[in-house]
Amino acid sequence: MNTKIYLLNIKSILNDPVTKYLDKFTPERREKILRYKLNPDRNRTVHAELLAKNVIAKIANTDPDSIQISRDINGKPYCNIPGIFLSLSHSGEWVACSVGDSPNGIDVEKSSNKIGIKIAKRFFLPNEYAQILKLYEANNQDWTRKFLEYWTLKESCLKCENLRDWSNVDCEKLLHDPNLEIAGRNFHLQNNYVLGICTHRNVLPDGFVYAFFHVSLKNTFSGSERNFANSESRPDCMIFSSS
DSSP states (O other): OOOEEEEEEOGGGTTSOOGGGGGGSOHHHHHHHHHOSSHHHHHHHHHHHHHHHHHHHHHHTSOGGGOOEEEOTTOOEEESSTTOEEEEEEETTEEEEEEESSOEEEEEEEOOTTOOHHHHHHHSOHHHHHHHHHHHHTTOTHHHHHHHHHHHHHHHHHHHHTOSOOTTOOHHHHHHOTTOSEEEEEEEETTTEEEEEEEEGGGOOSSOEEEEEOSSOOSBSOOOHHHHHHSOOOTTSEEEEEO
């Protein structure tokens, strides 16, 4: 089973209460969700997990409510279905998960005016910083995009290999070195979001799948964006559309 990326846009429900979804989580997980003071933070956490539950349930041919997602000592998520690996991420209006039969990691970030060239110099390897600086000095606004490409790759590699820090992760090698077992790839989403994925090279995805809320279909892999725009927000009833 190749690693796959699933994306869900929750812009329309970011400020909605999450109360109606809490019975889908263990008491311990509910407590952690409610520690977030703001509904957008709660929704991102809730819907990332519900997205993963629906995806894994489809793969395992079971009910989403039977899927249990736990975390190890480093916070890496895992599920109760043997042989399935997953990773979760969320930022702004997007939640994302990657699922496969090999270790994987995913990260999504939005461009921000808080990104500065000094941050790149501090956190990135010299070869990476040189790439960013070249764009920056040319007054090319793509330098922030390159910054996020590297950042999301480092974060996704950390999640994939269950590392504690990514100080030695070389993004150029992840992207271009065919001798590395673990490889990385970036995708650009609407509204200046960047996504990074890392997994075994032979199962690295070359695309992603959109998930949409739907009121009548449950756990079926078909549909269009119109279903998301016009439907009630019910993450326990999702349809998926390849992109």
